[in-house]
Structure formats: structure tokens, C-alpha cells
Amino acid sequence: MPADIYLNVAVGGVLTGLVYGLMALGLSVIFGVVRVVNFAHGEMMTIAMYIAVTLFSAFHLDPLLMLVPIAAVLFAFGYILQVRLINPFITRPDTSQFLLLIAVAIIIVNLLLIAFGPDARTVQVSYAYDSFQLGPLLVDATKLYAGLAAIVVAIVLFALFQYTWIGTAIRACADNYTGALVVGLDVKHLYALTFGIGAACVGAAGVMLVLIIDVTPALGPAYTLLAFVIVITGGLGSMPGALVGGVLIGLTEALAGLLFSPSAKSMFAFAILVLVLLFRPQGIMGKRAA
Amino acid sequence: MSAQLSIDAVSKRFRGLVAVDRLSFDVAEGGIFAVIGPNGAGKTTLFNMIAGAFAPDSGAITFAGERIDGLASDRICRRGIGRTFQIVRPFPALSVEDNVIVGALLHRHHVTDARLHANDVLRRLDLYDKRGQRASGLTLPDRKRLEVARALATDPKLLLLDEVMAGLRPTETDRMVAILKELNRDTGLTILLIEHVMRAVMALAGRVLVMHHGAAIAEGAPGEVVRNRAVIDSYLGAEAVA
Amino acid sequence: MIARLIEGIPRRALLLLGALLIVLVAVPLFAGDYLLTVLILILYFAYIGQSWNIMMGFAGQLSLGHALYVGLGAYTAAALYIHYGIGPWLGLLAAVLVAAMAGAFIGFLAFRFRVAGVYFAILTIALAEFARVGFDHWSWTSGSSGLFLPVKQYAHNDLWQLRGYPVMFYYILLAATVAAFIGCRALLQSRVGYFWLAIREDEMAARSAGIDAFHYKMLAVVISAGMTSFAGVIYAFFYNNLFPEQVFHILRSIEIILGPIVGGVGTLFGPILGAFVLTGLAETLTAALAALGVDLPGAKQVFYGICLLLVIVALPGGVWPWLSKRIGLTERNK
Numbered sequence: 001m002p003a004d005i006y007l008n009v010a011v012g013g014v015l016t017g018l019v020y021g022l023m024a025l026g027l028s029v030i031f032g033v034v035r036v037v038n039f040a041h042g043e044m045m046t047i048a049m050y051i052a053v054t055l056f057s058a059f060h061l062d063p064l065l066m067l068v069p070i071a072a073v074l075f076a077f078g079y080i081l082q083v084r085l086i087n088p089f090i091t092r093p094d095t096s097q098f099l100l101l102i103a104v105a106i107i108i109v110n111l112l113l114i115a116f117g118p119d120a121r122t123v124q125v126s127y128a129y130d131s132f133q134l135g136p137l138l139v140d141a142t143k144l145y146a147g148l149a150a151i152v153v154a155i156v157l158f159a160l161f162q163y164t165w166i167g168t169a170i171r172a173c174a175d176n177y178t179g180a181l182v183v184g185l186d187v188k189h190l191y192a193l194t195f196g197i198g199a200a201c202v203g204a205a206g207v208m209l210v211l212i213i214d215v216t217p218a219l220g221p222a223y224t225l226l227a228f229v230i231v232i233t234g235g236l237g238s239m240p241g242a243l244v245g246g247v248l249i250g251l252t253e254a255l256a257g258l259l260f261s262p263s264a265k266s267m268f269a270f271a272i273l274v275l276v277l278l279f280r281p282q283g284i285m286g287k288r289a290a
Numbered sequence: 291m292s293a294q295l296s297i298d299a300v301s302k303r304f305r306g307l308v309a310v311d312r313l314s315f316d317v318a319e320g321g322i323f324a325v326i327g328p329n330g331a332g333k334t335t336l337f338n339m340i341a342g343a344f345a346p347d348s349g350a351i352t353f354a355g356e357r358i359d360g361l362a363s364d365r366i367c368r369r370g371i372g373r374t375f376q377i378v379r380p381f382p383a384l385s386v387e388d389n390v391i392v393g394a395l396l397h398r399h400h401v402t403d404a405r406l407h408a409n410d411v412l413r414r415l416d417l418y419d420k421r422g423q424r425a426s427g428l429t430l431p432d433r434k435r436l437e438v439a440r441a442l443a444t445d446p447k448l449l450l451l452d453e454v455m456a457g458l459r460p461t462e463t464d465r466m467v468a469i470l471k472e473l474n475r476d477t478g479l480t481i482l483l484i485e486h487v488m489r490a491v492m493a494l495a496g497r498v499l500v501m502h503h504g505a506a507i508a509e510g511a512p513g514e515v516v517r518n519r520a521v522i523d524s525y526l527g528a529e530a531v532a
Numbered sequence: 533m534i535a536r537l538i539e540g541i542p543r544r545a546l547l548l549l550g551a552l553l554i555v556l557v558a559v560p561l562f563a564g565d566y567l568l569t570v571l572i573l574i575l576y577f578a579y580i581g582q583s584w585n586i587m588m589g590f591a592g593q594l595s596l597g598h599a600l601y602v603g604l605g606a607y608t609a610a611a612l613y614i615h616y617g618i619g620p621w622l623g624l625l626a627a628v629l630v631a632a633m634a635g636a637f638i639g640f641l642a643f644r645f646r647v648a649g650v651y652f653a654i655l656t657i658a659l660a661e662f663a664r665v666g667f668d669h670w671s672w673t674s675g676s677s678g679l680f681l682p683v684k685q686y687a688h689n690d691l692w693q694l695r696g697y698p699v700m701f702y703y704i705l706l707a708a709t710v711a712a713f714i715g716c717r718a719l720l721q722s723r724v725g726y727f728w729l730a731i732r733e734d735e736m737a738a739r740s741a742g743i744d745a746f747h748y749k750m751l752a753v754v755i756s757a758g759m760t761s762f763a764g765v766i767y768a769f770f771y772n773n774l775f776p777e778q779v780f781h782i783l784r785s786i787e788i789i790l791g792p793i794v795g796g797v798g799t800l801f802g803p804i805l806g807a808f809v810l811t812g813l814a815e816t817l818t819a820a821l822a823a824l825g826v827d828l829p830g831a832k833q834v835f836y837g838i839c840l841l842l843v844i845v846a847l848p849g850g851v852w853p854w855l856s857k858r859i860g861l862t863e864r865n866k
Contacts, residue, residue, distance in 0.1 A: 088845075105833070114828050
């Protein structure tokens with residue numbers, strides 16, 4: 001196969017990978033701070049995707065324009081979920097919280113199934129089939145916009161955590177729960193904010209993803225797993241790691257799909273996960289997990 | 291009496307900190323040996339190396355003539371060294387009896403035999419009456435005795451006790467001391483203990499080692515050691531000896 | 533030996549168990565086809581739940597990919613039957629071996645490399661998914677188009693070939709569930725059982741009491757995997773078709789854990805109670821909805837999700853411990 005096909009596929013993979021990275025970023029933030037393994041992550045993304053699809057088919061609104069409102073809705077959802085359901089379980093063993101979120105995931109997937117049916121939905125934007133020519137590269141417009149949007153949101157997020165008071169307070173909670181309480185931080189509220197931010201991230205990623213793939217209710221689990229693979233590969237608790245992991249997985253997926261068979265690509269992601277869990281559990285850029 | 295346990299120039303560092311610094315001493319079979327010293331002196335690190343939680347960086351640990359440094363904790367227990375933890379770790383959901391049966395099962399293959407042995411141990415540790423209670427519901431002194439009972443049930447030749455008196459009131463301390471003394475006298479069990487409670491150290495130990503900054507600063511009979519200038523300055527304080 | 537098995541269990545509990553057994557043995561005589569199918573499903577989940585419980589409830593390892601062993605058992609026996617005409621009971625031997633090896637592989641990876649807790653769960657999910665995609669592409673088992681067992685009209689029950697009426701499968705599963713129940717009870721009372729509980733409670737303390745945790749965790753995984761594969765064989769010969777997408781799917785793995793968690797992880801009767809409660813109620817729900825003329829695919833799963841949520845929030849130990857205290861059945865050792 002000619003080299004530029006590889007290149008095109010690779011670039012497409014990297015761009016999609018950025019979106020995956022954003023999704024994984026949400027998971028990493030939640031785990032890094034609240035220390036909860038969010039098994040309902042992919043399901044939250046699916047909610048966002050369905051909102052985007054519904055708004056599109058009703059009002060013809062471009063998903064990217066709806067990015068901020070939809071992310072806000074997911075933020076609220078995440079916040080409420082944390083405060084009402086998860087927070088009382090902070091002191092319970094890890095597996096309890098995990099199972100709790102599995103229950104939430106099951107409920108969401110099937111409510112979506114009841115509401116929207118099992119058929120795939122798509123969003124056909126006006127530029128769905130456009131592409132840009134950059135030298136030898138042929139880049140899909142949808143992927144390009146999605147990738148760029150992902151970078152923008154990621155930058156906003158980094159800025160939030162580095163430069164704002166809220167961001168610092170959240171990082172303090174992650175570092176030292178008791179210490180944060182002692183200095184008077186409202187940890188419960190900050191945890192909820194963090195969960196909300198993580199949910200907003202994944203919601204934003206979902207909106208971008210809607211341009212690239214079809215939406216079905218059962219999408220959730222596959223993407224939750226993908227988010228785990230990325231976060232563990234890139235390094236738990238490392239925000240840049242999530243993006244790096246995302247790009248790596250997006251790239252691997254795309255090339256594996258090209259070289260082997262499209263449906264086998266998830267096998268590679270899992271193979272990477274197993275290797276990382278065994279040989280470098282802290283991931284590429286992570287600190288040693290607590 | 292021959293040395294049952296031999297610590298030979300053992301060292302351990304954690305990144306920049308030297309926790310144990312070329313430490314050497316011997317523990318005679320059938321004796322009661324105490325290791326004392328200020329917090330951070332390296333006592334628990336020493337215990338952890340003997341018990342197999344991690345290996346020393348250099349030096350050798352020999353037990354009953356064989357090298358044990360670097361072996362995993364379960365193998366060390368099977369060789370005959372039982373240990374208790376500074377912060378007690380009973381099996382919370384199991385009953386007192388079942389906790390000790392787990393220990394007794396190490397060298398016995400039938401639960402009935404193990405139960406008989408466990409009950410003997412429980413009687414010795416004064417816990418027989420509470421054998422049906424859940425471990426998580428016990429008071430601290432009882433949990434400490436349970437910890438000792440479980441370790442004892444594994445038929446050790448050497449028992450490592452890590453601050454087993456901590457948090458006990460004087461009457462409870464005396465009770466534990468009496469139990470340990472009786473154990474040592476009746477069965478010849480060697481006991482190596484880390485202790486801060488000097489009352490217990492003076493009552494129990496035949497020999498004392500004082501550690502400071504990972505190294506030994508004094509070793510000998512309890513009476514001599516507590517009068518040692520360096521020991522008084524670094525740990526005991528003048529009032530303790532007066 | 534029987535005396536030891538029932539030692540410590542209050543007489544009321546034994547009587548109730550006996551009564552339940554008699555009812556279950558007699559039920560096919562009056563039950564209609566639909567009820568029988570529901571009961572088969574209940575017993576299937578009770579059996580698998582009991583097998584899963586060994587890994588989680590006894591040895592403390594959370595497996596969220598147990599569908600892997602069901603699938604491996606099903607495909608091994610089915611493929612051997614189709615390609616070589618090997619009867620299912622012989623195929624079972626191969627199925628158990630394959631599943632046990634898969635379990636040993638997972639256990640070895642996890643325990644040698646200290647992959648524990650949530651990470652272990654994720655590893656099990658990943659490997660089940662790996663199998664799902666892998667089998668989708670494996671032509672010897674017909675890949676994603678599905679593996680079909682030849683179904684001829686049968687005039688009688690052929691136990692050896694596992695061809696027959698649902699009633700036959702019912703009694704097989706009933707026998708298996710009873711055997712698993714008794715087996716687990718025996719295991720718990722044995723040296724192995726004590727060591728498993730110690731590991732579950734506090735692995736480090738267990739190791740310093742001389743227990744070779746690696747060895748016993750591996751044992752739990754291998755036994756659990758092997759037992760589960762039997763259910764897979766039954767599945768294959770009952771439904772007569774296998775699709776990797778369905779058999780290995782993570783939703784199957786989650787269905788497997790619902791019963792024991794709702795019923796009570798680590799208890800003997802929990803998985804059985806859980807299976808009855810969940811499947812029984814779910815089917816009632818579906819029937820009620822159907823009677824109202826409503827067809828909601830996914831309603832059953834929402835129900836499962838809500839049950840799981842309620843149990844974790846309100847009754848984290850499961851329904852059985854709570855229930856048994858209520859009706860005065862607590863025994864010394866669950």
C-alpha cells in the first residue's frame with residue numbers, strides 16, 4: 001500500500017486519538033482526585049452524544065456549536081451524581097464504589113435503549129464529507145475539527161487546574177484529603193466539582209465523537225474500557241499522560257485497522273493494557289499509584 | 291546456648307535515608323531479647339527484614355543455621371518465625387477461634403486438629419471464653435492477645451513482637467508480660483520484641499539492644515543498658531533511670 | 533462426613549433447605565413450559581454465581597470477566613462435538629481443562645505481577661473482551677456468524693448427548709447447583725477454605741501466618757473457572773447456537789455477578805437466593821409489561837441495575853445475611 005495511505009490513516013488516528021485523550025482526561029481527573037473508578041464514564045459520554053444527535057435532528061444545530069451547553073449539562077449530571085450517590089461511599093472499599101458505578105452504567109445504557117431504540121444514529125453535518133489537502137495529506141474535516149476542539153478543551157482544562165484558585169484547591173484535595181479538610185476546604189463540594197469537570201470533559205469528547213462515529217446505546221462499555229486502557233497506559237493521575245495515551249491508542253487502532261482487520265483493533269488496545277498492567281503499572285507518564 | 295538468630299552487618303536504606311546501618315547481633319535460643327530506641331531508630335525496619343517483608347540491601351540474616359534474608363514472609367513463617375504487627379491485623383470478619391485456627395492450620399492438615407491446638411493457645415492467652423466473638427468486635431488489649439495467639443498457633447521457634455504493649459494500661463501490660471514469661475519458661479520459645487514500654491522490657495528481657503539512627507549504641511543486660519550514658523542521652527532521659 | 537457438613541447449621545435452616553429441594557425436584561411435574569424455562573435460567577445463574585463466588589466471596593478477587601470461562605466451556609464442547617463428534621460429557625473434560633488453563637493464565641499474570649483490586653477486575657474485563665474479538669475472527673469456531681449445533685427432532689431424552697427436552701436440562705442444572713452448594717460448604721470448612729478467608733480478609737497478615745497466598749489464590753481462580761465452564765457446556769447444548777458477541781460480552785459477565793452480590797457475596801446461600809430473587813422478579817416484570825401490551829427491551833436490565841444499586845446502598849452484605857437474621861437462621865459460619 002502506498003505510503004500516503006498509511007500517513008492519512010495515521011493522522012486520522014492521531015486526531016481521533018486526541019478526542020479519546022480528552023475522554024480519558026475526564027476519567028483521569030476523577031480518579032486522580034476523587035479516587036473513584038468511574039465505570040459509568042462511557043455511559044456519560046453516550047448521554048452527551050444522544051443529546052447532540054437529538055438537537056441536531058430537531059434543530060439542525062451543529063454539535064460543535066452545542067459543545068458548551070452539552071458539557072454544562074454533563075457537568076451538572078456529574079456533580080449531582082457525586083454529591084447524592086458516590087460521596088456517601090467515599091470510605092467504603094474500592095470494589096463497592098466500582099460496583100455502584102457499574103449499576104449506574106447499566107441503568108443509563110438501558111434507559112437510553114428504551115428511549116432511543118437500538119438502531120444507530122448519526123449526525124450528518126454539512127461538511128461531513130469534506131476534507132483538507134495539506135501536501136500529501138488528506139485530512140477529514142470532521143476529524144480535524146474534532147481534534148482541534150479536543151486540544152482547545154484540554155488547554156482550557158490545564159489552565160483551570162494550574163492557574164485558578166478552584167484548580168489549586170482541587171489539586172490540594174487530591175494530594176492530601178485530611179490536610180485539605182483541616183485548612184477548611186469544602187472537600188465534598190470540590191469533589192463534586194471535580195466529578196462534574198470530568199463529566200463535562202467526557203461530554204465534550206462525546207460531542208466531538210458524534211461527528212466521527214455512529215451512536216448506539218451500547219457504546220458506553222466499550223468506551224469506558226478504552227478510557228481505562230488510555231488512562232492506565234498514559235499514567236493514572238497524569239493529565240498529559242491521558243492525552244499521550246489517547247493519541248497512542250488512536251494511532252494504534254487506526255493502523256491496526258488498516259493492517260489487520262477493522263474489528264480486531266480493540267484487541268491491540270487490550271494487549272497494550274495487559275502489557276502495561278504487568279510491566280509498567282504506573283503508565284508512561286504516571287507517578288506511582290497510591 | 292547457640293545463637294538461633296544471627297543478624298550480620300545488615301543495612302537498609304530507603305532512597306536517601308539509612309534506616310538500618312550495619313547492624314549486628316545474635317539472639318540465643320530460648321532467650322527473650324528486646325530492641326529499644328527512639329522512634330525512627332530502625333527497629334520496625336529491622337523486624338520487617340527478619341520477617342520477610344523486604345530484603346536487606348546488604349548483610350545476612352541467619353536463622354537456625356540457614357540464611358533467611360530475602361525470603362518471602364510466608365516462607366519465613368513456615369521456617370518457624372512468627373510475627374505480630376505494630377498496628378494489629380486480625381481477620382475482622384472471622385471469629386477469634388477461626389483467626390487462631392488459620393495459624394494452627396499451617397502445620398496441621400485437618401481442621402479438627404487445628405481447632406484443638408487453637409483452643410490450647412487461646413486458653414494460654416486468656417481468650418478461650420471469647421473464642422466465638424467476631425475479631426472486629428474485640429477491645430484493643432484482646433486484639434493484641436489475639437495477634438499473639440495467631441502467631442503462636444503457627445508453632446514458631448522464634449516470636450517477633452512489634453510493640454505489643456502499646457496502648458495497654460499498666461494492669462494489661464503486666465498480664466501480657468506474665469503470659470509471655472510463662473510461654474518462654476514452659477516452651478522455651480525465643481522471643482524478640484520491639485518495645486517502648488520500659489516496664490515490660492525490664493520485666494521480660496534477658497538481653498537488650500538499643501538502636502539509634504539505624505545503628506546499635508548499646509547491648510547487654512537490661513540493668514547495664516539503662517545506665518549507659520549514650521542510651522540515657524539519646525532515648526531514656528535522666529528521670530527514667532533515677 | 534455428612535455430620536461435619538451440617539454441623540453448626542440450625543435445624544430450622546436444614547428443614548427449610550430440605551423443603552426447598554423437594555419443591556425444586558417436584559416442580560417440573562406441574563410447571564408449564566414458560567415457568568420451567570425461567571427456573572432453568574434461575575438455576576443456571578445460581579450455579580455460575582456460586583462458582584464466581586469462590587473467587588470473590590472466598591478468595592477476595594473481583595472478576596468482571598467470568599463470561600470468558602462460560603464461553604470457553606461452551607465453545608470447546610460445541611466445537612469438539614461438531615468437528616469430531618465427541619459427546620458433551622467427554623467434551624466437558626476438555627472444556628474444564630481449557631477454562632482452568634485460562635484461569636491459571638489470568639491468575640498467574642495477576643498474582644505474579646501484583647495486579648490487584650480494581651486493576652485485577654479491569655484485567656479480567658480486558659481478557660474477556662480479547663476473547664470476544666478473537667473468537668469473532670476464528671474460523672474454526674465459525675467466527676462472528678455463529679456456531680450451530682445440529683438439532684434433530686428428539687423423541688426422548690438423550691442424557692449422553694445432551695439432546696432432549698428442557699426437563700432434562702432442568703434436572704442437570706439442579707443437580708449441579710446442589711453439588712456446587714455442598715461442595716462450597718465442604719471447601720469452606722476445610723483448610724483451603726480457612727486460608728481463602730484469611731487471604732480475603734487481610735492478605736499480608738495471612739502471609740505472615742505462613743499462607744502461600746499465590747498458591748491459594750491460583751487455586752480459587754482455577755476451581756472457579758473450571759466450575760463455570762460446566763455451565764458453558766450446558767449453555768451450548770441447550771441453546772444450540774453460540775455467537776462470540778453474545779457469549780463473551782461484558783454484559784454477560786455483569787449478569788453473572790448480580791446474583792451473588794444481591795444475594796450476598798461470600799455466603800453459601802447468597803448466590804442461590806440472588807438468582808431466584810433477581811431472575812424471578814425480572815421475569816415477573818417482563819410478563820407484567822407484556823400483559824399491559826408494553827414491549828420495552830432493556831426494562832429488565834434497568835431493573836437489574838436498580839437492584840444492584842439498592843443492594844450496594846442499603847444492604848451491602850447482600851439480601852441473604854439480612855434475611856437470615858430476620859427469620860432467625862443465622863448459623864455460626866454463614
